[in-house]
Amino acid sequence: MSRVGRMPIAVPSGVEVEVEDRRVRVKGPRGELARELPRGITLGINESQVTVAPEDESRVGRSLWGLSRTLVKNMVDGVSQGFEKHLELVGVGYRAAKQGNKLVLTVGYSHPVEILPPPGLEVEVPAPNRVVVRGADKEKVGDLAARIRRVREPEPYKGKGIRYAGEKIRTKAGKAGKAGKAAGGKGKK
Numbered sequence: 001m002s003r004v005g006r007m008p009i010a011v012p013s014g015v016e017v018e019v020e021d022r023r024v025r026v027k028g029p030r031g032e033l034a035r036e037l038p039r040g041i042t043l044g045i046n047e048s049q050v051t052v053a054p055e056d057e058s059r060v061g062r063s064l065w066g067l068s069r070t071l072v073k074n075m076v077d078g079v080s081q082g083f084e085k086h087l088e089l090v091g092v093g094y095r096a097a098k099q100g101n102k103l104v105l106t107v108g109y110s111h112p113v114e115i116l117p118p119p120g121l122e123v124e125v126p127a128p129n130r131v132v133v134r135g136a137d138k139e140k141v142g143d144l145a146a147r148i149r150r151v152r153e154p155e156p157y158k159g160k161g162i163r164y165a166g167e168k169i170r171t172k173a174g175k176a177g178k179a180g181k182a183a184g185g186k187g188k189k
Contacts, residue, residue: 005065009050009073012080017050017072019043024072028079031120031136035075041068050076078136085145086165087131090154094162095128103131107152107162115151117144130165 011017015028022037037043040061044051052069054061077083089096089107097104103123105113117123121135121144131148135141145164154161159169 002062002066002069005052005054005069007069009052009069009076011048011050011076015076015080017043017045017076019045024075026072026075026079028076028136030079030082033075033079033137035071037068037072038064040064043072074138078138082134082136083138083141084132084134085141087133087145087148087162088165089129089131089162091152091158091160094152094160096125096131097128098123098125103148105148105151105162108160109152113151115144115148131162 012028015026018025018027022039022041023034024037024043025032025034038060040055040058041064042053042055044053050072052065052072054065074083089105091108094105094107096106099114101116101123103115103117103125105115107113115123117133118140120137121133121140123144124132124134126132133141133145133148135144149162149164152161154163154167154169156170156172157174159171163169
């Protein structure tokens with residue numbers, strides 16, 4: 001049995017969950033999301049709870065049970081609270097700005113990079129070196145944050161680039177570090 005799949009999903013007030021065949025539709029204060037559930041998964045709706053269960057004890061149904069429960073839980077959380085990802089720009093002259101709906105990144109290229117967020121997502125720039133991506137769909141928020149990070153991934157020598165907030169970048173020593181280790185390793189006595 002799936003430990004994740006067995007847990008019921010609490011539906012907060014102001015959120016409606018509807019099921020038609022295998023299609024799940026969740027409406028809330030932050031928007032509306034819909035998703036097709038995989039075959040072999042059923043949804044049970046009470047007043048304030050949603051339960052997910054496999055139709056039968058097949059291997060496919062059991063393997064998709066926990067995943068389906070997590071996807072429905074993310075939909076409920078997204079329309080009630082929303083999701084956000086924070087990004088940091090590290091490097092001299094690296095900055096972000098918002099022009100209308102577009103995000104404009106100046107990250108060391110010969111031209112600024114413009115990113116237009118898809119509908120349902122918003123991008124905020126609270127500081128020139130910080131970007132916040134917000135939305136109701138967790139998958140789309142993560143995808144847009146990854147696209148922004150991919151514009152200039154952190155490099156391993158100085159750590160310059162775009163990174164997630166709190167992300168640790170493992171840095172390498174470089175040529176000077178290697179030469180010092182080699183000379184010090186032979187040992188002068």
